[in-house]
Amino acid sequence: MNDLKSQIIDLVVDISGDDDAAEDLDMDLFEEDILDSMAAIELLVAIKDNFGVSIAPTELERDQMNTVNKIIARVSERI
Amino acid sequence: MSFYTEPAFFVACVPIVLIAILLGVRERPMGRFGLVASCVMLGLLFFRSLPTLAFFIAYMGMSVLLFVWVRGLFAGGDPRAVTYYRIALALQIAPLAVYKIGVLFAPDFPGFLGISYITFKAAQVLIEVRDGLIEDMTVGEYVSFLAFFPPFTSGPIMRSRPFVEDLQTPLSRDAYLDRLYRGLGWFILGAVYKFVGSALAQWGLWMVPNVVNIPALAWVGQVFCYGMDLFFDFAGYSNMAMGLGLTLGVEVPRNFRAPFVAKDIKEFWDRWHISLSTWLRDFVFMRFSQFALSHKLFKSRLTTACVGFMANMVLMGAWHGITPDYLVYGVYHGVMLALCHYLQKKWSFYKKHRRDRWFVVASWTVNMVVVFFGFALFGGYVVSPLLGLGT
Structure with missing residues (x-):
């Protein structure tokens, strides 16, 4: 579980190019301009490549995936 | 009859909204009534031209067939489902593409008002059936979704899953009244945008070249008034569609946000x-x-x-x-x-x-x-x- 958590934090930091994402896991990533539409899609592709979890672009509302903790929850419930 | 511009439209809306209120305050489901109201209103929209009406009905028939086909493919786990889905999606979009090219050569090329928006809605459903997000939508719900009249001619483009959820979720009296009041508010705001804001902008558009002698400045003024007209006309229309949808118990997504x-x-x-x-x-x-x-x-x-x-x-x-x-x-x-x-x-x-x-x-x-x-x-x-x- 911790492994998944740190891998997802690394993915978000890598895609956004912003270390802030790792500091507060409940921060709204879209409000804070850390993620945008393009980064969100990169994240979905990366999640599929790394964890084999496929999430369709319209499957989740933005407010279901707007913090690192929520992303971790969405991936772990699908693994 | 054209929507949101002719007085006849607003007159026709009155009995529809009154019946919706009667159903809503008695906590009765509104889905079937919404479909009947949509059929009546679309009938009024298209009745003047039989070919248009026929084209619209044929389009709806084709959309239903494609939907049932694609839904069946993925429900049955057909190994060629994705290939057939691509064909279905292409067929769904084809009438709009042909229409857009056709009107370049013949202004009266067969089509109907709202074909653009209905294509977006139908395509969304097919794509989400493929994604596994839509599994049990019925034909009745699909037709209600495509034909839902408030946003029919120019959007906002609705999404099927929230729409179906609204159809399936019974509203308490208070929840309905909340939607009704919000709906009336949006409708009035939309009417003010369209009949005051847009009218003022159009007046400005007409005035500017008459009072400004410097061509470059007149151009800037006209573009400004044109932009304002575009906003007030379209946002006004969208707000009215949203308001009308709410009075029928359905959330229509917001189309403009400052x-x-x-x-x-x-x-x-x-x-x-x-x-x-x-x-x-x-x-x-x-x-x-x-x-x-x-x-x-x-x-x-x-x-x-x-x-x-x-x-x-x-x-x-x-x-x-x-x-x-x-x-x-x-x-x-x-x-x-x-x-x-x-x-x-x-x-x-x-x-x-x-x-x-x-x-x-x-x-x-x-x-x-x-x-x-x-x-x-x-x-x-x-x-x-x-x-x-x-x-």
């Missing part, structure tokens, strides 16, 4: 014709980017995004009409979005100062120039005169 406060062009598209830009984002930009990233079509993610923005906006321009004005408008917004994205990612000055007040003001000012020049392109104030096509 677009003129946007500080950059990306934010503008999050605020202007939101249902179209989010549709394109979800079903064109994201799908394209997903495909390009997983197949590594481009060297960098930045390039992928920029190409994605271009594809997205060129399609958006072409959807408005295959004319030089709209095509250039699409390319222009594609370039502006790509440029904005590039600067936000690569320009260290931006990263350092983006939260400074002076930078925000400067960014907003530049953005408004970009936005209004976009309106000038859209309204035929640039390309057509240059090509000598007239406006």
Whole structure:
């Protein structure tokens, strides 16, 4: 579980190019301009490549995936 | 009868809303009534031209067949489901594409008012059936969704899953009254936008060339009034559609959210014709980017995004009409979005100062120039005169 958590934090930091994402896991990533539409899609592709979890672009509302903790929850419930 | 402009439309809405209120306060389901009301209103919309009515009915029939086919393919786990789905999606979009090309050569080419919006809605359903997000939508719900009359002619583009959820969820009296009051508020606001705001802007558009003698200044004034007219007309229409939907117990998505406060062009598209830009984002930009990233079509993610923005906006321009004005408008917004994205990612000055007040003001000012020049392109104030096509 911790492994998944740190891998997802690394993915978000890598895609956004912003270390802030790792500091507060409940921060709204879209409000804070850390993620945008393009980064969100990169994240979905990366999640599929790394964890084999496929999430369709319209499957989740933005407010279901707007913090690192929520992303971790969405991936772990699908693994 | 045309929607939201002729008095007959508003008169026809009165008994519909009254019956909806009666059902709503008695906590009765409203889905079936909504479908009947939509059939009556679309009948009134199309009855003057039998060929149009016939074309519309044929289109609905085709859409239902394609929907049932694709739903069956994925429910049965057909190994060729994805291939057939692609054929179905192409067939679903074909009438709109043929229509858009056909009207270039013959203005009375067969089509019907609202074909653009219904195509978006039908395509969304097919795509989400393929994604496994829609499994048990019934034909009745599908027809109700496509034919739902408040946003039929010009959007907002609704999504099927929230719509079906609204149909299936019984509303308590208080919950319905809450929607009713909000709906009436939006409807009145929309009417004020359209019949006061838009009328004033049109008056300005007519006045400017008469009182301003300097051509360049008159051009700027006209473009400003044109942009205002575009906003008040379309936002007014969208607000009325949203209000009417709410009185029928259905949430119609908001289409405009103060677009003129946007500080950059990306934010503008999050605020202007939101249902179209989010549709394109979800079903064109994201799908394209997903495909390009997983197949590594481009060297960098930045390039992928920029190409994605271009594809997205060129399609958006072409959807408005295959004319030089709209095509250039699409390319222009594609370039502006790509440029904005590039600067936000690569320009260290931006990263350092983006939260400074002076930078925000400067960014907003530049953005408004970009936005209004976009309106000038859209309204035929640039390309057509240059090509000598007239406006």
